[in-house]
Amino acid sequence: MSTLFSELPEFLKEYIHENRWESFRRIQEDAFDNMMLSEDDIIISSGTSSGKTEAALFPVIASLYDEPSKSIGALYISPLKALINDQYSRISRILERSGITVTGWHGDVDRYIKDRLKEDPKGILQMTPESLQALIGGDPDSARRMFPDLRFVIIDEMHAFMDSERGLQLLCCLDRIERISSCHPRILVLSATI
Secondary structure, three states, X not given: OOHHHHHOOHHHHHHHHHOOOOOOOHHHHHHHHHHHHOOOOEEEEOOOOOOHHHXXXXXXXXXXXXXXXXXXXXXXXXXXXXXXXXXXXXXXXXXXXXXXXXXXXXXXXXXXXXXHHHHOOOEEEEEOHHHHHHHHHHOHHHHHHHOOOOOEEEEOOHHHOOOOHHHHHHHHHHHHHHHHHOOOOEEEEEEOOO
């Protein structure tokens, strides 16, 4: 295991051991280095099932664990509800012992869950651009309360947003979050085909 392993919180080390990872993949080591050594936005481009999600999430989770956010700390944008549901289960397992929450938010998620997050915004929020636009446009006061300490935006499957109206929609939403919440999150882009 690389020296980066020693930088991770204990619960992430336990997760890695329990899943019998013997080493990090090159893309993960490169992403970890870039995340830890700079404040720049990052593009993580690598093949399907190459470890991109962990490459982005582990440093984000470590940061939120070491210094908890006062609102939603990370916004995870996905193009599909099915991907959110799949990643929600995966991220929940990673976060089990951390005290950090993850919330999926799309049309099929119970309103109670959304209202609870509006009242007590924290952790990692997973959304589609359409759900983000509906939140910002339909309830800007809640959006303002939810994102003042937003530190990271992870955009998964970025190629699904490129050269499309959804991509423009996403850019507009992120700009609006920055303006209404006075936050300046770091952008992490994931794609297999950029």
